[in-house]
Structure formats: C-alpha cells, structure tokens
Amino acid sequence: xxxxxxxxAETRTRSAIPDRLGTPMSRLLGSWEVLLxxxxxAIFIANSLxxxxxxxxxxxxxxxxxxxxxxxxxxxxxMLIIVGEIDLSVAxxxxxxxxxMGAAAQMGIGAPGLVAVGVSVGLVCGAINGTLVSVLKxxxxxxxxxxxxxxxxxxxxxLGDQAYGKYPADFAYFGQGYVFWVFSFEFVLFIVxxxxxxxxxxxxxxxxxxFVIGNNEFAARFSGIPVERIKFKLxxxxxxxxxxxxxCLTSRLGSTxxxxxxxxxxxxxxxxxxxxxxxxxxxGTIAGVVIAAFVMGxxxxxxxxxxxPGIVMSIFVxxxxxxxxxxxxxxxxxKFMSTK
Amino acid sequence: xxxxxxQDSKSAGRTTILEMRGISQIFPAVKALDGVNISLYPGxxxxxxxxxxxxxxxxVKILTGIYVPSEGEILIDGQPVSFTSAQDAxxxxxxxxxxxxxxxxxxxxxxxxFLGHAPRTRFGLIDWKTMNxxxxxxxxxxxxxxDPTIRLKDLSIAxxxxxxxxxxxxxxxxxxxxxxxxxxxSRKEIDDLFRIVEGLKxxxxxxxxxxxxxxxxxxxxxxxxxxxxxxAVGHGRLxxxxxxxxxxxxxxxxxxxxxxxxxxxxxxTVLSVENYCHPTEYRDISFDLKRGExxxxxxxxxxxxxxxxxxxxxxxxxxxxxxxxxxxxxxxxSPRDAIAAGIVYVxxxxxxHGLALPMPIFQNxxxxxxxxxxxxxxxxxxxxxxxxxxxAERLDLxxxxxxxxxxxxxxxxxxxxxxxKWLATLPKVIILDEPTxxxxxxxxxxxxxxISELAAEGLSIIMVSSELPEILGVSDRVLVMREGLSAGxxxxxxxxxxxxxxAATGNA
Numbered sequence: 001x002x003x004x005x006x007x008x009a010e011t012r013t014r015s016a017i018p019d020r021l022g023t024p025m026s027r028l029l030g031s032w033e034v035l036l037x038x039x040x041x042a043i044f045i046a047n048s049l050x051x052x053x054x055x056x057x058x059x060x061x062x063x064x065x066x067x068x069x070x071x072x073x074x075x076x077x078x079m080l081i082i083v084g085e086i087d088l089s090v091a092x093x094x095x096x097x098x099x100x101m102g103a104a105a106q107m108g109i110g111a112p113g114l115v116a117v118g119v120s121v122g123l124v125c126g127a128i129n130g131t132l133v134s135v136l137k138x139x140x141x142x143x144x145x146x147x148x149x150x151x152x153x154x155x156x157x158x159l160g161d162q163a164y165g166k167y168p169a170d171f172a173y174f175g176q177g178y179v180f181w182v183f184s185f186e187f188v189l190f191i192v193x194x195x196x197x198x199x200x201x202x203x204x205x206x207x208x209x210x211f212v213i214g215n216n217e218f219a220a221r222f223s224g225i226p227v228e229r230i231k232f233k234l235x236x237x238x239x240x241x242x243x244x245x246x247x248c249l250t251s252r253l254g255s256t257x258x259x260x261x262x263x264x265x266x267x268x269x270x271x272x273x274x275x276x277x278x279x280x281x282x283x284g285t286i287a288g289v290v291i292a293a294f295v296m297g298x299x300x301x302x303x304x305x306x307x308x309p310g311i312v313m314s315i316f317v318x319x320x321x322x323x324x325x326x327x328x329x330x331x332x333x334x335k336f337m338s339t340k
Numbered sequence: 341x342x343x344x345x346x347q348d349s350k351s352a353g354r355t356t357i358l359e360m361r362g363i364s365q366i367f368p369a370v371k372a373l374d375g376v377n378i379s380l381y382p383g384x385x386x387x388x389x390x391x392x393x394x395x396x397x398x399x400v401k402i403l404t405g406i407y408v409p410s411e412g413e414i415l416i417d418g419q420p421v422s423f424t425s426a427q428d429a430x431x432x433x434x435x436x437x438x439x440x441x442x443x444x445x446x447x448x449x450x451x452x453x454f455l456g457h458a459p460r461t462r463f464g465l466i467d468w469k470t471m472n473x474x475x476x477x478x479x480x481x482x483x484x485x486x487d488p489t490i491r492l493k494d495l496s497i498a499x500x501x502x503x504x505x506x507x508x509x510x511x512x513x514x515x516x517x518x519x520x521x522x523x524x525x526s527r528k529e530i531d532d533l534f535r536i537v538e539g540l541k542x543x544x545x546x547x548x549x550x551x552x553x554x555x556x557x558x559x560x561x562x563x564x565x566x567x568x569x570x571x572a573v574g575h576g577r578l579x580x581x582x583x584x585x586x587x588x589x590x591x592x593x594x595x596x597x598x599x600x601x602x603x604x605x606x607x608x609t610v611l612s613v614e615n616y617c618h619p620t621e622y623r624d625i626s627f628d629l630k631r632g633e634x635x636x637x638x639x640x641x642x643x644x645x646x647x648x649x650x651x652x653x654x655x656x657x658x659x660x661x662x663x664x665x666x667x668x669x670x671x672x673x674s675p676r677d678a679i680a681a682g683i684v685y686v687x688x689x690x691x692x693h694g695l696a697l698p699m700p701i702f703q704n705x706x707x708x709x710x711x712x713x714x715x716x717x718x719x720x721x722x723x724x725x726x727x728x729x730x731x732a733e734r735l736d737l738x739x740x741x742x743x744x745x746x747x748x749x750x751x752x753x754x755x756x757x758x759x760x761k762w763l764a765t766l767p768k769v770i771i772l773d774e775p776t777x778x779x780x781x782x783x784x785x786x787x788x789x790x791i792s793e794l795a796a797e798g799l800s801i802i803m804v805s806s807e808l809p810e811i812l813g814v815s816d817r818v819l820v821m822r823e824g825l826s827a828g829x830x831x832x833x834x835x836x837x838x839x840x841x842x843a844a845t846g847n848a
Contacts, residue, residue, distance in 0.1 A: 017729065017732055017737065017739050017740075017741060017742055018740075018741045018742070019702075019725045019729075019741060019742050019743060020741055020742070020743040021740060021741045021743060021744065203718055203719050204714075204717050204718055204719060205710045205711070205714050205717050205718075205719060206717065207719075208703065208707075208710065208719060209710075211696075211699065211703075212696045212699065212703075212707060215696035215697070215698050215699055216692075216695065216696045216697070218692055218693045219692075219693055219694055219695055219696050220696070221655075221675060222653075222655070222675055222685070222687060222693045222694065223675070223679075223707045223708045223761075224674070224675045224676040224678075224679040224680075224708055225676075225707075226674075226676060282696075282698060283698070
C-alpha cells in the first residue's frame, strides 16, 4: 500500500526534487498546534459566557499563575521527552529547592542569595538525575521515580509538619511582582523562556540532535552525536527550570511546606503531551506546549470561577492525559481503516 | 567456467527416505529457491553446501514446516506429503538441530528436552518420572551423563548443545537436519558430535548436514548437494568428487562481466592498520589502504569483518593495535573522532544504524555536516537544502521532495541518502558494509559504478561484502578474514573466486 504511493511519488519528479511539498499555509493547517489553538479559543469563549468575571484583564492575569510555573518546567520536559527520556522528579526538586531557600532565609540571606540557592539546588538535582541516566545508563523513568521520593523525602525530614515563612520582602517580586500593567514577572518570564526554548529546540544544531536521538539513538551515535552528553545537559536544564520555578512559586506563596507542588509532575507531563509532543520521543514543538499551557490554565481557572472543587480538577487532568495520548493513536487507526 | 552437474549413477536405484522435487520458494522480491531437487538416504549424511544466500536456510525452513513452498513436492518414503505447520513436519519424522536452539535457563534438562511434548499421566498432568527416565535414556544414547533434573543454567555451553540435540531426537525422527551444528563448537566437541552422527547413521536415520567447512563435510558426509543463487547446481558422492570441483560449483559463474572495473590511478598510502586486536571478535589484523583504492573485505558471516570496520569507526574499541591516517597515529574512541579524522562508515543495517526514518531527507543528509551548514550553532535550512540537493543529484535520488521523511523512500533510495550523508562530510576513507544488501539487481550495478567513481576522485574505500561477484568485480585488493583472523590479502591479479572461497573456508 505504502509502496504504491512511494512509487508514484518517486516517478512523478524525475529531474529536480523540490525542497518542500505544498505551501507553508497548507503545512500549518491540519497541524496539532492549530487544532489545539482552536480548542483554546473555544474554551476562552465558553468561559466568558459561563462567568461574568472571566473577561477582566486582572482576572485573566491571575489566571496565568495557574500555568506559568508549570510551563517553565514543561519546556525543558518537552525536550527531555523528545530525546526519549522523562523526569518525574521535577515537583520534588521544587520542594527541595524551596526548602533550601526557606532554610537560607531563616539564616537571613537576602533575595539574590535565595535565588542563587534555589537555582543551585535545581542544578544539583538535575546533575544527579543526568549522571544516573547518562553515565550509569539507567532507565530515566525508574531513576526519577527514585529521586522523586529522595528529594521530597529530604524536604519532609527537614521540615516535618513545620513551614518556613520568613522570606525577605523584596523576594516577593518573583511571584507577585508586575513588570508592566497586568503583566506579571512570571508571565513575562514564561514568554521569554518560551522564545528561548523555541529557538534552542527548533533553530539550533543542539535541537536538531535532540530530535535525531529521539527518533533513532543508534543512528545518532553512528552519526557522531554525543548522545550521553546531550541527555545529561537536558536533565541539567530540567533541574535548572525546576529551580527557577521553585523561586517563583515560593515567592508567590511566601512560605514553604514539604507538600509544595505535590503532583505537579503529572500536570507537567500532561501539558507536554497535550502540546503534541510524542510520548515515544522524536516529535513535538514548543509552540504546542505554550498553547497547551494556556488551555490547561484557562480550563482550571474557568472551573475555579464556577466553584468546581480541586479534586474534580485532578480528575480532569487525568482524563486529559489519557485522551491526548489516545487521540492520535485512535485517529491513525481510523485513517488506516478507511484507506483499507 | 560453468560446471555440469555430476550425474550420480549409483544413486539412481537406491531407496530414498526423503525426496524434494522441483521445489521453488518465491518471495515478493526474490526467488529464494528455483526448482530444487534433493534426496536423502537412510543411514547416510548428505552435506548441503553453498554461499551465504544460496537458499540453504530457505530449504531448512521448508523441511521444518515454517515455509510452504510455492512449487514442487516433498516425498517421504515415496509418498507425497505437505507440511503446513512445524507440527506437521515433526509428525512426519523430520527434526532439526539449529545453530542456536532456544533453550530455557530456568527449566530442568528434562523439561527443556520435552518442552511441548512432555509425557502425561492419566489425569493430564506431567509424568515427571517417565519424562526424567526418557531424558536420561536420550542423554545416555548421546554418551552423556548429564542429570536430567538439574537446571539448564548450571550446564556448560557444550552440555547445553547436547541437550539441544537430545531435544531434537526426543521426537520420533527419521530425518535429522543439522544446520551448521559445529559453528560454535571446539574441535573436541565437534569430534563428540560426529560420534553422535555416526550413531544416528547406524540407526538408519537420514541426515542433512549444512556446513561451510569442507574438512568437516568430507569427514562426516557421504553425499553432497551444492546450491547457488537458489538453484541446485550439482550433487553426487563425495568420495568421487575432489574439493576443487565443489568450490567451482559453489562460485561458478562469469564474474568478470558483471561489474566493469574502472581503472583508477592508485596513490600513496592513506590508512595503515597495524595489529588490530579485539578481545573476542578478531585478532592481529593489519592492512594498508591507498588513495583511490578499493579494498574488499571478504569472509563468511561471523568472520569478524563488520567488527573490524566498526572498530575503525570507533563504535567498538580495539584492545591493541595502531591506526595511522596520513602519517598521523590516531586513537579513535568514538564515531565522532572517526568522522572528525575523515573516516566514515555506511552500516549494513541502514534503518537501524543509518537513518532517522521519520525525519526529512535533507535533515538526515546534513546531520554529520551540521557544523558546516550552520552558523555559530544555529541551523541554516537553506544551506542544508543546498547540500542535500547536491548529493541527491549526484546519487540520482528519487523522491517527491527533500522534506519528505526518509522512511517513505524505497530501500535503494534510502541507501543513497545514507551514502550521500557521509559523502557530504568530505571523508578520506569510506567504509561500506554490504553496500548492496537488500537492493534489487538493477540498482546494484549503479551502486558499483558509483563506488568506482568515488575511487576515481581519490577517495579510499573499504567494502565489506558477502557476495563474491561484487568483491571480485569492484576490489583492487581483497582482505579475506576467517574466524577473526586475516586469511591473506590478495592483489587483483591473483583474484579468483576459488582462491577467496578457499581462504575464507580454510581449505588450502
């Protein structure tokens, strides 16, 4: 079946092979990202019809806090999943980084020092995951389930049922400050990071190598790509983003409990998969993850405005994860059946 | 050079146990067997001889019920039979000892022997007592004292092999197929095996013995059949047939006319490999490669050809030895090092090792050259497309667009993408591992022509191949490997099919 299509395609153009097929517009239409964007618009309209409080600049600005911190990690997670790995310890890294910042704040360290502590803890945790996966060649799903318990466990031992709360006043800016009008520091950081990650994944040699490893690790190695080094860098990057997210979240909440960011790893993976990143690796875009972040943020905010309880939201996130993984497979089956 | 099949007058009147008449096996792309006849006689060993790809394994699969032949008939005791499943073959009394029989480490010796046909009690449970006793009898018949109740994992490799043989003999079999049974055995174990074969002969069983090794064939077999390119090209009694005749039957064809050799001016030495050793795969390999030269590497499967090439490319590391490229001693520890030094490798398994199939043609092509097509780490799609177009045109690639996934192309075009991807790195030495494997005949000649062209441009080429006509037609010199060792380097003037096969199979 595919052979026939192949033959006609090959015989049609004997002399010069065109660079690409179709127009840029025809390639864009029908992509997952465009579909998802349509969903986002629909949810936006539904929300504005369902609640009179939705269409308000400040309310919408508040809504962005539902996803900005998670989305920062989701960008790095997207690259990790594209390369064929995963990091389930991200939320635990937030807990550990936040605990370390809390302890440092108790000692009277100022805002710049606290940021340095949070970011460093993230990097160290990422380096631990990266070393276990790329040097010891352990499967990342097992490694990061292990470090997930480890990192959060340390946080629980340190804090028990206590909480750290004495953060310096100027530390509040990262989670509560506004850069311009309704645009929060977190939202601006989210946009800047989206652009940087988009460029790194889609416009650099590094990003290209990430895709190749995710599609065929053997071929990548045979093409001289330093597979282990790249995987290590991606775990380090994910740790760094978790550290930055920890700074924002801790600053926003103004306190640290060991249960901080509990369950975020699943929401982040859901966001990545919803954004069209293949859970099998090798395919996906940052643009998709950005739209997915808006979709998830708008839905949870909309449900919140309608006073839907938190446990229902977690049911919603679970359903979303299953549907987005199943949908492409089901669609492919239906297409396959109809061509038969 | 064509050898007439030897007519065996003596066999005409003898009774056969098994006879295969006019067997053909046609697959979508190839005719694996083409009108083959073969006969097996009670109490005698028939050796089946042929190059890789001559159709031996296909025949074994037909006899064991895995393939149903497209044409022809199988007669057992003169009665036509048809095997539609492996069980049919077993029921008809055919059993096979494969090169690597799948056994289960965690099960006992007796369980391994009787897996799938264990004796049962009245209640349908496994009759352990009978099973162990019968296993013990079978092993005794093989002159072995292995306790049938111990776990397989506690046995040595040779003992496991005996268990595999006992398993094959645990069914009532009159026809025993041995598919390269000696491949993994030491000389002493081979002697033991041959004693077992003599025992089977005395019991009147007919044996089909497949081997590459002439000394073994002459030692154990009475009859022979030679296959070439899916046809039976000769058969007869070994006692009446010298080795030379059989070698000629194996390779006999007009090789000179297939791939016209382009004369190329051969320059100075580019690459010297000195005493390369690997703990398990090869030992003490040395050779030189000159500018514009094509060095063929020939040998049987498992002789260590691909392994030495992968070491040159840094996939595996040699345990000792030296590599000198253009006068510079190099230590190549990864494919990255090799590519940087100008040594590239086109792997045998294109899909697995060579390409990212879901990605576009141009991205596959530019992959090892990204440093050149990009600017300070940022991709330049225009440069990538230009590079891809250049090599696509040179290799006459057929594709709908440079942005279509490589996986949508045919095998021959995929191979062109892999070759193009490596040529784009402007290498000094290119290693081609089975460059025409899985490519149709028409494209093969094009690939050979292209290899010669590359040599003419001053590239040095190492070409691993199992196909004699290819090796003879394209190479300037040939390194023959046998069991991990160099069996000699032959100049073009000395090249003949017989010389190479003799060196590769080790019968001087």
